Amino acid sequence: MKHLFLSLAATLIMTTAYAEPTATGDLGLVIERAQGSVLLVDQSDRAALARIEGLGDLSHASLVYSPDERFAYVFGRDGGLTKVDIVTRQIVNRVVQAGNAIGGAISDDGQLVAVSNYEPGGVRVFDANTLEMVADIPTEGKTIGLVDAPGRRFVFTMWDTGETWIADFSAGAPEITKILDMGKNPYDALITANGRTYITGLFGEDGLTALDLWAETPEPIRVLPNYGRGQEEMPVYKMPHLEGWALTGREFVLPAVGHHEVLWIDADTLEETGRTQTHGQPVFAIARPDGRQVWVNFAHPLNDTIQVIDSVSKEIVHELKPGPAVLHMEFTPRGHEVWISVRDANKVMVYDTRTFEKLREIDADSPSGIFFTARAHRTGL
Amino acid sequence: MAKFGHANIGPSSKRSLPSALLTLAVLVATSALAADVLDGDTLKRLVHQDCGSCHGLSLKGGLGPDLRSKTLEHYDAEVLTGVILDGIPGTAMPPWRPLISEEEAEWISHYLLEQEAE
Numbered sequence: 001m002k003h004l005f006l007s008l009a010a011t012l013i014m015t016t017a018y019a020e021p022t023a024t025g026d027l028g029l030v031i032e033r034a035q036g037s038v039l040l041v042d043q044s045d046r047a048a049l050a051r052i053e054g055l056g057d058l059s060h061a062s063l064v065y066s067p068d069e070r071f072a073y074v075f076g077r078d079g080g081l082t083k084v085d086i087v088t089r090q091i092v093n094r095v096v097q098a099g100n101a102i103g104g105a106i107s108d109d110g111q112l113v114a115v116s117n118y119e120p121g122g123v124r125v126f127d128a129n130t131l132e133m134v135a136d137i138p139t140e141g142k143t144i145g146l147v148d149a150p151g152r153r154f155v156f157t158m159w160d161t162g163e164t165w166i167a168d169f170s171a172g173a174p175e176i177t178k179i180l181d182m183g184k185n186p187y188d189a190l191i192t193a194n195g196r197t198y199i200t201g202l203f204g205e206d207g208l209t210a211l212d213l214w215a216e217t218p219e220p221i222r223v224l225p226n227y228g229r230g231q232e233e234m235p236v237y238k239m240p241h242l243e244g245w246a247l248t249g250r251e252f253v254l255p256a257v258g259h260h261e262v263l264w265i266d267a268d269t270l271e272e273t274g275r276t277q278t279h280g281q282p283v284f285a286i287a288r289p290d291g292r293q294v295w296v297n298f299a300h301p302l303n304d305t306i307q308v309i310d311s312v313s314k315e316i317v318h319e320l321k322p323g324p325a326v327l328h329m330e331f332t333p334r335g336h337e338v339w340i341s342v343r344d345a346n347k348v349m350v351y352d353t354r355t356f357e358k359l360r361e362i363d364a365d366s367p368s369g370i371f372f373t374a375r376a377h378r379t380g381l
Numbered sequence: 382m383a384k385f386g387h388a389n390i391g392p393s394s395k396r397s398l399p400s401a402l403l404t405l406a407v408l409v410a411t412s413a414l415a416a417d418v419l420d421g422d423t424l425k426r427l428v429h430q431d432c433g434s435c436h437g438l439s440l441k442g443g444l445g446p447d448l449r450s451k452t453l454e455h456y457d458a459e460v461l462t463g464v465i466l467d468g469i470p471g472t473a474m475p476p477w478r479p480l481i482s483e484e485e486a487e488w489i490s491h492y493l494l495e496q497e498a499e
């Protein structure tokens with residue numbers, strides 16, 4: 001009955017305020033970390049449309065979209081999982097599912113939403129419609145690098161134990177495959193857009209570790225075993241993110257840990273093909289969707305700067321200083337523009353990626369992650 | 382006087398020696414480094430936003446441990462200051478000495494110990 005009432009109320013609001021049906025394909029949400037709100041934005045109009053409040057602690061928050069690009073599932077640091085309807089611009093459901101969460105993923109069929117938790121360590125999986133918990137997978141460790149993989153699977157890794165687990169939900173109850181010995185203190189992981197390669201960055205030892213998810217029995221594959229934080233360990237002021245796994249033609253680009261550089265890796269052989277020296281310790285290295293450019297932002301205290309690397313020459317071709325605390329970048333799906341969150345300027349800035357001209361500044365309250373709805377159709381995002 | 386003072390830190394029963402040191406630090410900062418005085422708002426922002434990358438915006442913990450005052454209360458301020466400045470080898474806690482002064486680290490350790498319980 002309550003549901004019916006809400007639907008009716010929503011319908012009335014819709015009818016009065018929006019005579020046109022809302023198309024969501026060029027919309028997005030920006031996390032406003034200070035006050036626990038998200039800002040609904042429109043790519044085409046380069047504008048904010050609405051603020052949706054009441055999502056709890058959104059420091060280090062992220063979100064995924066339902067396949068129809070209507071609902072966002074927002075993962076808050078406080079363990080909150082909030083389902084937001086971006087058509088009616090309201091929260092439709094919210095559960096606090098753990099004490100301390102770090103990220104989430106949605107299954108390829110859009111029916112399951114998984115959340116990775118630090119406390120209690122593990123992964124919990126929810127029905128995407130009702131947010132009722134359908135599986136609880138304790139891991140006895142802080143869980144990082146949770147991604148969706150084709151075949152109704154989720155893959156995730158433990159910081160403490162260095163294990164990667166594959167949870168296969170294709171037959172209903174999850175079937176867990178455990179891969180041991182991924183390396184010491186994996187800090188983040190990613191999956192390639194084709195769903196084949198899962199790779200973890202290591203904090204506690206040199207190199208990275210990859211898994212071929214097409215293999216019958218995936219085995220850890222060491223990548224760049226001689227690359228590390230060096231003899232004198234470099235202090236790391238912010239763990240890099242690997243979500244923006246940048247594929248540029250035949251190479252991947254990864255932020256190095258502790259070093260002022262990004263690493264280039266051949267996508268087929270996983271051999272190193274080059275390094276590019278950068279302004280600071282990279283946090284995100286994200287390729288423009290066509291792969292021609294890689295945009296890099298940096299850790300404190302050099303986090304006012306972005307560098308743009310040409311993926312053919314591997315040279316820095318442009319540098320810009322959007323403002324204090326650049327936290328995230330999101331390209332429009334075809335890459336003509338990039339949206340950049342500048343936390344301490346309380347702005348989202350929109351740039352043309354060819355001329356580097358700033359096109360717009362949009363007010364936002366301590367903005368961090370920017371998520372366009374086109375992510376709904378990409379594995380691993 | 383520097384922008385921050387005792388009123389900003391709040392009363393505490395266990396501040397005799399550290400408090401004296403802090404006062405001294407403030408005096409030193411004020412007199413010797415007049416152009417570079419401790420700025421409580423900036424340091425608070427550093428704690429919540431940058432320490433918060435690992436310890437959480439509200440310091441409840443993340444990849445790094447919980448830093449709320451009730452968790453830290455059995456540590457001396459000097460110990461915390463040392464950890465902030467020199468990190469903990471073998472863990473992800475980096476040394477902040479390249480980025481902040483000893484006085485700033487002392488300010489932060491007192492701030493952490495004297496936060497209001499939520």
